[in-house]
Amino acid sequence: MLSETRYAISRGPVYSGGMDTLFHGVLGAAACSNVGLPGALSKRGCDRRWFAEWTLWAAFFFGVFPDIASLGIHFATNFFAGNGVRWTGIPDFVFFLYRVTHSLLGIALGYSLLVLWKRALWLPALAWPLHVAVDLPTHGDGVFRTPIFWPFSSAGFVGWSWWQHPRLFYSAWVFAIGLWSVSAIFRAARVRRCSSASGSRAE
Numbered sequence: 001m002l003s004e005t006r007y008a009i010s011r012g013p014v015y016s017g018g019m020d021t022l023f024h025g026v027l028g029a030a031a032c033s034n035v036g037l038p039g040a041l042s043k044r045g046c047d048r049r050w051f052a053e054w055t056l057w058a059a060f061f062f063g064v065f066p067d068i069a070s071l072g073i074h075f076a077t078n079f080f081a082g083n084g085v086r087w088t089g090i091p092d093f094v095f096f097l098y099r100v101t102h103s104l105l106g107i108a109l110g111y112s113l114l115v116l117w118k119r120a121l122w123l124p125a126l127a128w129p130l131h132v133a134v135d136l137p138t139h140g141d142g143v144f145r146t147p148i149f150w151p152f153s154s155a156g157f158v159g160w161s162w163w164q165h166p167r168l169f170y171s172a173w174v175f176a177i178g179l180w181s182v183s184a185i186f187r188a189a190r191v192r193r194c195s196s197a198s199g200s201r202a203e
């Protein structure tokens, strides 16, 4: 039985579920796209138009996907029904989707199918397991504890719920922004090397 009060979450004005999902997107894009750290560390490419890089948007999508494809459905239907955003009355099928998108089995199946479909997705699709790896220590006991071994076992890690620990929430954002800053520095250095190399070729 899922009691409504168990997941009644006290949330502050700033750190809300939406900001958490956005965080997963920003971190996923920083860690799993060619604009983020993997691209910044690679030696290939001199493209300055970062927004035209498809892996950026794909990694952002896979970063938010596990929550959007489960809880997002509940919030969207409530929103369009004019009920506002509610953490209560979450239907069982939404919890089922939450287990699928937050378990090793769901990730293994989903990731394999994606890479079989398009090999180039191997990098941006890693934002999905990264999302779940971040959820593991940042979700405490309760219905939102990460169901990592579903459907085989209910065992899992009891973490520190980010919605009860604002410092954890803000530190995570500082980390993601730091990762972006480091990526931007590496990227700027590479673009400079590229333009000076092409400049000396033109002479």
Ligand SMILES: [Zn+2]
Pocket (backbone or CB within 6 Å): 066, 067, 102, 131, 135
């Ligand atoms: Zn999640």
